[in-house]
Amino acid sequence: MALFEAHQLHKRFGDQVVLESITLSFEEKQLTGIMGPNGAGKTTCFNVLTGRYAPDRGSVTFAGEDITGLTPRQIARRGLSRSFQIMNLFDDETTLDNVLVALPSVREQGFSMWRDLGRFSRGRELAMAVLDRVGLAGKASAMAGALSYGERRALEIGVALATDPRLLFLDEPTAGLGAEGTARVAELIAQLKRELTIVVIEHDMRFLFGLADKINVIHWGQVIAEGTPAQLRHNPWVQRSNLGMLA
């Protein structure tokens, strides 16, 4: 059984149907890509899968448990984490603190009102390890709001990683990055790939085809194609889109 399954998801905003019978499954330790044109419903799909919106119909199962309609907090506590396309950081905290407050061990002592978090050295070590992973170890004491765009992208992934997830959703992790930044993110994701289950929304098809074990193509709120990168190269829709150029 897959680690994560979404079955027949429907979501509408007013009269607008945004997701229509979306069925997806993500296998443990695999990297799944989600692609599709702008406005296809990719981010809405992520938002429904991670609890930001409840689906109107359909079910979501994570590690055998029905998590449909749970809040983002409840879903996060089950080991599912996400990054955001539009960056969502704690801007007035240092890079280290951004990661620190997202650690499960800090969350567990969140109602401690007397102990000094600055003296929680195990937490600082864990947070430094995460920063090291995403290449920000040298920026630990910089304010998140003062980081460069590329560094903020890296921290966005760092905060998601800090929760120690089993399943990591990344929403356009390379958005706005140049070739060099994209290559760095690709390298990071390649390293994470066999350790956890990853789902990536991406525009950059070359990026996705190089990394993904499986790809779902979403268009008009539906999954119109799925398969391995090799299979998808021959898909008519993929052929017709600019992706055909890759094949």
Add this chain to the structure above:
Amino acid sequence: MLSSSRHAALVPLPLLVTVAVLASTPLWLSKVGLYQYLALEIMIWMLFALGHNLLLGYGGLPSFGHGAYFGIGAYAFGLLQLRGGAGLVLGVLGAVAAAGIAGALVGAFISHRRGIYYALLTIAFGQLAWFVAGKWHTVTGGEDGLLNIKRPDLSLGFVDIALKSNEAFFYFALAVFALVLVALWRLVHSPFGRILRAIKQNEMRAAFVGHNVWLYKWLAFILSTAIAGLAGSLFAMAQQSAYPNVMSLHNSGFVVMMVLIGGGLVSFWGPVIGALIFILARDLLGAYTETWLLWYGLVFIVMVLFQPDGVAGAWQAWRARCATRGTERRGTATLATQIKET
């Protein structure tokens, strides 16, 4: 910024200085033409403002109806004493509990909000409390309030200390103030305080990393209102009465102005500085002109326009400038030695 990721001193220097300066006031205050009651009142407002800043500065939650909980503390202390015969400790604890319970109830209605909606709801609940205090004659004494509230003796088991004089009562209030100051200092550096700050900056992300945002906001409101209640109980003893005016929108606004002028948004010490400035301005400017609040209001406007981080913010900016200048000077010195060596 509010504080860094490095560990915090157990008892920081500004805390010692604040308590030491306050403790020394009986020695010199009258010599500079002021009076002991003023220091007492300043300290009570500092306490109130510190509690308010837990919400505003650390939680980013604007409460414009905090006077209600200050008032509930004052009334609760008065009623427990006048109707229940409660002594000092029971009265104070009862006042803290009453304000905290009121905060828990109101907090349950507002903690899913933030920003303008949060502010409006706090005003609405504040006005409600103020109205009830003014109209519920049989309990609150209506517009007159509760009169003849006494300052009970502090009973330590082996000795009873009379708190009737302003000076004795001042020292009691100072002890309470110092305890709360240490507790709040610990709180803002604890996991709770740090997560609350993260929630202020990005509520959605905090939820997505698994924090129970609502619960943190609710608890912060309860803590803040309980401190307001504590300050209110001291105020009831200081004034020897409790009256609806302390619950007014006016008073709720004063505490916000104190926090902002002092720099509560960027410093733990902002409310302490702000309460000092406000009450001193009231007394010193008030001695010259009845329209002191007009002048204070103008200063407030200028401050918000040009120095929105308050006095503490100006101080931090000045320190930062000095630090850079220092580094530059050291840089030049190193360069000079290098030149000399070559």
